Amino acid sequence: MLIETADVLSNNLLTGEYRVLVLASPQIGPQVQPGQFVHLRLPHLTEAVLRRPFSVFMTDGATLSLLYKCVGKGTRAMARLRPGDTVSLLGPLGKGFPPIDRDITPVLVAGGYGMAALYLLARQAPVQGIVFAGGARTEDILCADDFETIGWQVRITTEDGSRGDKGLVTEALDAWLRQERTSPARVFFACGPMSMLKAVSQRAQTGGWKAWLSLDRHMGCGLGACLACVQKVRVSPSSPQNEATVKPEAGWTWARICTEGPVFECRDILWDEP
Amino acid sequence: MLIETADVLSNNLLTGEYRVLVLASPQIGPQVQPGQFVHLRLPHLTEAVLRRPFSVFMTDGATLSLLYKCVGKGTRAMARLRPGDTVSLLGPLGKGFPPIDRDITPVLVAGGYGMAALYLLARQAPVQGIVFAGGARTEDILCADDFETIGWQVRITTEDGSRGDKGLVTEALDAWLRQERTSPARVFFACGPMSMLKAVSQRAQTGGWKAWLSLDRHMGCGLGACLACVQKVRVSPSSPQNEATVKPEAGWTWARICTEGPVFECRDILWDEP
Amino acid sequence: MKSETNMKPKLAVSVGGIAMQNPVMVASGTFGYGPEYAGLVDLNRLGAFVVKGISLQPARGNPTPRLVEVPGGLLNAIGLQNPGVDGFIRDYLPFLRNYRTPVIVNIWGHCLEEYRDVAERFNDVPGIHGLELNISCPNIKEGGLAFGIDPAMAQRVITTVRAKTRLPLIPKLSPNVANIAQFAKIAQDSGADAISLINSIPAMAIDVETRRPVLANVTGGLTGPAIHPVALKQVWEAARAVKIPVIGMGGITSAKEALAFLIAGATAVAVGTANFTEPRTTLAVIDGIGDYLTHHGIGDVRELIGSLQTEYTPHDQ
Amino acid sequence: MKSETNMKPKLAVSVGGIAMQNPVMVASGTFGYGPEYAGLVDLNRLGAFVVKGISLQPARGNPTPRLVEVPGGLLNAIGLQNPGVDGFIRDYLPFLRNYRTPVIVNIWGHCLEEYRDVAERFNDVPGIHGLELNISCPNIKEGGLAFGIDPAMAQRVITTVRAKTRLPLIPKLSPNVANIAQFAKIAQDSGADAISLINSIPAMAIDVETRRPVLANVTGGLTGPAIHPVALKQVWEAARAVKIPVIGMGGITSAKEALAFLIAGATAVAVGTANFTEPRTTLAVIDGIGDYLTHHGIGDVRELIGSLQTEYTPHDQ
């Protein structure tokens, strides 16, 4: 884990409110594993006390790309970055996705910028699988072409029907699951809104498959120190946990999304906390 | 007095840490009188609660220029403005210099960006006079050419002797005063560091001439409401004053630099307040 | 998208008997005595006009520097410079009488008697709609402590002024206390018609190069966006402790912070420091509250007051 | 240009018997228990390491959201989640023992007995150099009020712990009081070796769209640059009231704010929220203090402590 001052190489509009920021990152870039994130600071945004976490969309030798959506003051300030500016990167952070086995079918489910968090996984996978991409509108369907280029099947759903099937991404997933009864050796990887993650978790547990979910929570330090980003997880021999705060009789403990996560197997997550 | 959202037309480096910001200001620009100022807000500098006051260097129909020195976070953020950006202008503010009579010799004394505050006065004057420009180094001598172009005599002094005479601007002034004994009908106009203003005041009072000094004080509202920018002034029939707070027996009262000033006749100023 | 009604939402509120067309006031000391902002802001659009603190005699305030910008806010030590009650009535009040907007006079004194006398002086003066009693200013005689941080003194000054004034009385509380609800209750029990909070938070800045205080007065009061979360908690606690209306202030820069105060229980709000940043902030706040109500299908701003939902109960640790 | 000496300035200070190579510590709760930042910051360079608050039993803290950014700062309501005294000693302390830096444990309890017992538990534990007594946390039993805002309770808890611990004892004071000097004196008179201040300022944020509090715990504590001017004033007042050393904290982001605390009278300082913004802030602060001393020709940081010049006396108003 490192801090690096990274030069902005480009910062282009993708679609709607989404942009791709490409940074020169000779130190952190090469170390990133799929599902890990970086914690970013804009030197010109001096009033922001917190860094902002972003999944790494792509790394390519000494460069690192982030695919981001403009939602607030941090991301709007990011949109103003131009070549010649620099940002401070802290990373790579967190525990990413586990490696994909040759003998399974990876099933990726993404909502909005969740596609960005899954692309590196797909690129490094030893087998091609299928990715379900969902969003409200055409603009929320990101980098589908990139997945197709590397040989993955892409199923698109939008809530307004403006691209792909009309409906929720989980409806397309359900239709596919009903159809593809013969391939039980699958593992799910998902990133997107909480409701989508819960739906994927439910399908996986019903079918007896593993599902690795990448959680998104506002963060403080990103380093495991502030305990802002905690998630309730089950106490089990396999679950990642902050041993010291276990009260065993309660059956649950906190895991830090920035350190033990952001990726958790769905059975370890206790959903009653928001 | 108006608020105007002004487009940045250019923002060029002048010399050293000085820059000239040219703004499209069809509303405020044409109203500005010599010695008045504008209160400026940078929309991107959201963490700054206060506007920043700047004398108007030049107005030309619908444009308005500021000549500024980068000294802190506001002026450093100003240096990053580019065409396409906008700023918020509040102005014109304050009471500027009195008009120059045809039958006197105007003597201008400026330190650093004080030259900017005096240029409009020189341009609109019915007679040409002499301007004494002082600074620490060559870089602090600003727009001397502009004064020469409009037919003014310019005497330059720098503390390190890198341009003009070596020494303080008041030394050059004193030398000139000793020499030019025959022209008693003069009025001083000065803008620059407090020590320079005090020296000019002392020369003017000794010689029996008027001296109009433009004071520089950190400001809050710029509108006369917050009472942050006050200056001790003598209570006299001629002095500008905030009548309501006079305790006549004390012989002094506060004047608001943003409203009754920034220009005061030197005899009205009480220097014991910093 | 929420359904939007076509009706214009109602913005009028009543604060301790003062009828306001909307809940947005200006905070004392940040808008002068009227003329200063009148060229930029139509004073007739304001919910109420609160003038800079007035004392019995003219007061010179502190030496300069009196103001410094700090991260997220401002430190000021103006020292309550003002023309005195007679100067105000003679030189400024006639201007304010030209407007429909209710005028609330912020008053202060060095001692109990001054508070009493300045309040009494306004009884026969037309064009005054209420008194805001600043009990959160430093530098006053009695006991060396501000009236606003000593429960017994707060009670005494409010009771004393209450006995002398016919006008709606609005003590302005100090944020510099451990338990704001206690002071809110004291104000209510002493006969206040409303309370306003918060005043600036005691603070200080040092120039490390010269090793001197930045402000001539050494210490000052912190205001602006930085104090909004602190003010919001105090307004929430005060509003739950009393039945009289609360006027919330501290760090309002847009409708968002004003709405937060209303939701936390304030009946009206005041804009202070933001007037320096954007002179027309009050107008943007009034319009923004209207837009919010329309967007959320709320017909009357009073439905918003105290509508905070807090179903969470913290774990026991 | 000031004359610069060639000698490296001395940075060492002693705080209540704890010898520190420099006056820069980390603030409790913002740097974890050691391993979290060790990959980025050489812990051997710190003046002292203060661990996150430890209680007798493990504590789960509050539900989420626990943190939100506000203008100039941060609101947090972590709720003192921690592994308990035994968990800390077993799982974390061995790591910290690998470093030369003094370790100060921040402790808290729900009641007097818990404070006493957790303090006592550290008496026989090697590798602990001091106890910071957090008497400024909410949610504790006795009387429903925090120990830190009630003079009698503050006195009782400090006296009780003092009687049980051999270690240097450093009460951490609440900023949420009208008169900080009073609490500083209580700490000194109750046997404290030093005091630290300030803890976070009680505050709140509301999401106006949902009309709910942003933090699950409803209220939280404000920290970061926004609180520096408030902290500076309290440190200045506390340092003038007592003889024991004061540790200043609140809003340090660079050497500038740290120097201001020292000049105001603090013997040491702690960096909190800024660790999240720039993990290496402590190192920049240490280097920056050294550079400042060199530039100003000051040979020893102790010459700076309490060197504020305040010749101004405010006008009488």
Ligand SMILES: Cc1cc2nc3c(=O)[nH]c(=O)nc-3n(C[C@H](O)[C@H](O)[C@H](O)COP(=O)(O)OP(=O)(O)OC[C@H]3O[C@@H](n4cnc5c(N)ncnc54)[C@H](O)[C@@H]3O)c2cc1C
């Ligand atoms: C591991 C991880 C990976 C991520 N990857 C990506 C990515 O690849 N691409 C991408 O676009 N985004 C990603 N995000 C989300 C991204 O971090 C946020 O969108 C970004 O931080 C928003 O910053 P902002 O300043 O623009 O918005 P802000 O102004 O900070 O806030 C935006 C919204 O969030 C709310 N909010 C702010 N703080 C909190 C809080 N503490 N609790 C609850 N709500 C809060 C605000 O009210 C507002 O509605 C990721 C987040 C995590 C945790």
Ligand SMILES: Cc1cc2nc3c(=O)[nH]c(=O)nc-3n(C[C@H](O)[C@H](O)[C@H](O)COP(=O)(O)OP(=O)(O)OC[C@H]3O[C@@H](n4cnc5c(N)ncnc54)[C@H](O)[C@@H]3O)c2cc1C
């Ligand atoms: C009427 C008037 C006309 C002016 N005209 C010009 C002009 O034409 N060109 C030009 O370059 N400048 C001009 N100035 C000065 C200009 O306003 C300042 O340089 C500018 O505001 C600095 O802003 P900043 O954010 O860059 O610096 P800041 O970061 O705000 O501060 C710079 C320095 O000032 C100190 N400082 C900040 N606040 C205070 C305070 N309240 N009291 C004392 N010291 C303080 C800081 O400590 C720092 O050392 C004028 C000022 C006035 C009042």
Ligand SMILES: Cc1cc2nc3c(=O)[nH]c(=O)nc-3n(C[C@H](O)[C@H](O)[C@H](O)COP(=O)(O)O)c2cc1C
């Ligand atoms: C420059 C200035 C002067 C002030 N003068 C007064 C005053 O005379 N009387 C008073 O009760 N409050 C005074 N205040 C406090 C404000 O009325 C208000 O309570 C405070 O600024 C918080 O609001 P804000 O954060 O919106 O500024 C003053 C504040 C500022 C910034």
Ligand SMILES: Cc1cc2nc3c(=O)[nH]c(=O)nc-3n(C[C@H](O)[C@H](O)[C@H](O)COP(=O)(O)O)c2cc1C
């Ligand atoms: C996330 C977080 C957790 C904290 N936890 C504790 C704690 O456990 N015990 C304590 O005494 N103070 C705690 N504090 C307060 C800090 O130690 C410090 O007093 C405060 O943050 C002010 O300093 P700063 O402005 O530099 O952050 C915490 C602060 C933050 C931001």
Ligand code: FES
């Ligand atoms: S963000 Fe600080 S512990 Fe995870």
Ligand code: FES
């Ligand atoms: S700057 Fe506010 S009165 Fe002059």
